[in-house]
Amino acid sequence: MAYAFHEFVAKFPIIPMPATLGEETHHVFSLENEQFPLDMIEQFILPTEEATLENEELVEYIPCFAIDQTEQFIALVWWKADLLAYEYVLATYTDKGQLISRKVIAFTKVIDGKINRAVATIDEDWVIFIAEGLADASRNKEVFDPTSSRTYEYEIMANGEIV
Numbered sequence: 001m002a003y004a005f006h007e008f009v010a011k012f013p014i015i016p017m018p019a020t021l022g023e024e025t026h027h028v029f030s031l032e033n034e035q036f037p038l039d040m041i042e043q044f045i046l047p048t049e050e051a052t053l054e055n056e057e058l059v060e061y062i063p064c065f066a067i068d069q070t071e072q073f074i075a076l077v078w079w080k081a082d083l084l085a086y087e088y089v090l091a092t093y094t095d096k097g098q099l100i101s102r103k104v105i106a107f108t109k110v111i112d113g114k115i116n117r118a119v120a121t122i123d124e125d126w127v128i129f130i131a132e133g134l135a136d137a138s139r140n141k142e143v144f145d146p147t148s149s150r151t152y153e154y155e156i157m158a159n160g161e162i163v
Contacts, residue, residue: 001039005097008044011036012066012076017126019065019077021088021106022119026079029064036061045078048091048102058083067122073100073160075126084110088120090128092160100160105130126156 011034036045041061060081067075073092080087088106093099105128106120118132134148154162 001037003037003040003043005044005093005095008040008097009066009074009076011040011063012078014068015065016068017122017124019067020119020121021064021077023086023108023117026062026064026081026086026088029079030062033063036063044097048089048099064088067126067156070126070156070160072158075156075160077105090122090156090162092156092162094160101156101162103128103154103162105154128154128156128162130154 013033045061062079062081064077064079067077070092074095075090075092077088077090080089086108087104089102090105091099091102105122106118107116108118109116113136115135116132117135118130121129123129129151130153131149131151133146133150156162
């Protein structure tokens, strides 16, 4: 089944900023937002991904929200759950559904026994502040290494580009 772009966008409740995305935030979205049909994922999300659905049969996508008060573009955030990797994706589109820009803005990934986490806050001016750090996951303990912490930011420009 083919969907209209507005049907995809309708899955994302519009919320005012600021918004913070952390490790557990997706639970709220999974309880409150209607899930994507599989063919909607294939039509609108997978073209923004590097992999295909055949390679991702265990991957889950949850609509999170649309950023309020965007006039020249549509900004959507969804959560992607993969094996040992969870990501919050911010994607911007034209009103006709053409992808403008896409970035992973928050995540939890396990690589070689280390947990890499990033949390993001999107403010009212569409600046995305990200704090990232590593933790050792050995011996069932998470011990964060403060020397691995870093902060950086992205910004959504008026044309929808994420820089």
